[in-house]
């Protein structure tokens with residue numbers, strides 16, 4: 001049987017990985033897929049450079065539309081990124097009846113509803129394993145492996161760049177900008193690295209996992225998104241002294257009133273496996289009612305790990321493209337006509353309704369009664385304290401210092417309540433700087 005014909009749109013970090021891994025493992029891949037998988041055409045902005053990667057046998061063109069329009073191409077792989085030209089090209093490929101593989105989480109988290117609907121109407125597949133946690137087969141696990149379960153929660157480290165930055169800052173005391181530059185050099189960071197460090201990329205991925213886990217449409221606009229740019233080294237150190245690590249977590253959880261969908265730095269007990277996920281590695285913890293807790297760990301970024309996921313999708317499509325579309329796995333795991341009803345039953349909750357525990361750091365005047373006033377405000381609001389740590393003044397501000405840090409860990413509290421108490425504490429004249437608040441997750 002003739003090999004299935006693939007057209008690549010974009011051949012940067014991920015695209016070149018796809019080419020090399022397909023070439024290196026072609027025998028095993030075709031024995032699994034039942035036929036060969038061949039990259040026949042590539043669209044690139046820099047044609048000469050792309051030609052030097054793929055050699056003379058593969059046709060390289062500057063116009064991505066020529067790849068989509070080529071009648072011999074069965075599958076279009078979009079590896080350009082972003083929501084601009086990539087969106088138009090994906091929709092054009094679908095309209096042309098081509099199956100699509102993409103690593104583009106930004107595109108699917110924001111425009112997934114439109115894209116999946118167009119694909120279903122045209123009877124083609126849009127596969128996106130590489131879009132979430134790179135090489136970890138988390139989409140496959142959530143969509144197929146855990147299909148018996150009522151999923152309760154997902155918590156994950158799904159951005160390699162920020163995990164790399166946090167690990168290097170904690171381990172080696174390196175500064176933020178230097179580590180970010182290294183992550184860019186290694187091909188982990190997004191074209192716009194603010195997507196990484198501001199939590200947007202993690203929220204794109206979390207949005208996709210949440211939709212698949214709970215059978216709701218993708219709703220990136222409702223995600224709470226906070227990155228690591230406001231984290232300070234001092235909080236990383238205090239957290240460590242209290243037995244915690246700080247990780248940028250994506251959390252989506254089913255609770256009585258709806259679904260939580262939030263990305264923010266979190267204190268995680270140092271003894272948890274996920275607290276020990278370092279560098280650009282990713283990890284996702286999924287809890288299902290039947291299976292219990294499961295953990296997925298691996299490389300979430302980089303050329304070949306991401307290519308591994310792209311090629312897994314190519315193999316899936318190679319096996320399934322002749323199947324009746326109704327027999328394929330739905331894009332978001334649940335039958336598409338059930339998604340909007342589920343959205344009414346499981347609305348994404350505002351952050352004020354989220355219940356979690358907190359790390360608070362207050363820079364205060366080092367004098368009698370300060371701690372008592374702060375804890376009285378917490379008590380009045382019904383916020384229960386788990387632990388309090390007060391630093392010696394000279395440790396914080398040097399010898400003779402009149403300021404110190406007060407660190408408070410709370411038990412579970414509604415975020416709306418916490419916001420109100422923080423505002424009251426902030427108004428105390430003895431509180432000298434903006435209060436730092438970091439959420440704390442037990443992840444039992």
Ligand SMILES: NC(=O)c1ccc[n+]([C@@H]2O[C@H](COP(=O)([O-])OP(=O)(O)OC[C@H]3O[C@@H](n4cnc5c(N)ncnc54)[C@H](O)[C@@H]3O)[C@@H](O)[C@H]2O)c1
Nearest residue numbers: 010011012013014043044045079080081103104301302306
């Ligand atoms: N790098 C990773 O570790 C990683 C991991 C998972 C997912 N992703 C996603 O994969 C996609 C690609 O990422 P990347 O890291 O390979 O990016 P990259 O910048 O290395 O590659 C993108 C390539 O697309 C080319 N391009 C831009 N416009 C084009 C056009 N109109 N026609 C043809 N080519 C065009 C660029 O010249 C570039 O070579 C993005 O959606 C990204 O979010 C990347």
Ligand SMILES: N[C@@H](CCO)C(=O)O
Nearest residue numbers: 159160161188190301
């Ligand atoms: N920029 C992303 C690439 C993988 O999606 C990261 O750092 O995880």
Ligand code: NA
Nearest residue numbers: 129132134136
């Ligand atoms: Na993946």
